[in-house]
Amino acid sequence: MSELFRMWGNTRMVVLTAICAALYAAILIPFKVVPLIPGITEFRPANAIPVVCSFLFGPAAAWGAAFGNLIGDFFGGLGPGDLFGFLANLLYGLVPYALWEAVTDVPPVPRGPLVSAGLLAVIALAATLCATVVGWGLHLLGFHPFTVLGTVVLVNNLVVAVVLAPFLLAVLYPRVQRARLLYRDLLGPRLPPPRWRIALGTALVVVGTVAAFAAGELIAGGRWVAPWAAYATASRRLEVGLGLLPLLGLAVGGLALL
Structure with missing residues (x-):
């Protein structure tokens, strides 16, 4: 995870960040006129871009997705939820x-089936964590309930990425590899972390992500109250906000270990 910050010292990674952001925003903006939840989210065929670019360009894709989404939001109206x-x-x-x-x-x-299944699992996990953070944050701010927004964002992310990302990777990955523009070509190899860190980090990401999404659905729907967030508000803002926070922390902590 330190590469998220170290990459800013590599000119080509910075350029790739700008390219990823521009590509993501360029596809997001025209679909602002196809809202799923007006003023909050819309049909987003661009949702395959962060996944594909992540496998190609690593941390440059992470920053590119973040800034590209912010640019896209600018054309739909910026707000605290951004x-x-x-x-x-x-x-x-x-x-x-x-x-x-x-x-x-x-x-x-x-x-092959094993690699394809692994790709789909990783894509699903990334889509779930993204949807959970959006649903958690906007429920906390009082815009839309997690049960609506979290589910809509998850389906929107998942359908597009699962359909398009494997095909795009099959076409693009070998070409980018031959051009020596993969993130490992630019940043250099890294020392593999100890196996216990890989196992623990992976487990925390998976468990934290799945548990946070499930908790968001249950708490926002009034079917469960987290023991560490036993409040009683009409909108369940505090219950969702504090209930999901430690679970999301597990997922982010797991990523830090990787």
């Missing part, structure tokens, strides 16, 4: 490459 959108898209572009690199050295190209 801070959570920035963070959610940063994680959306971070999870795929960080998790994949931690558990395997196989190229992220769908060649």
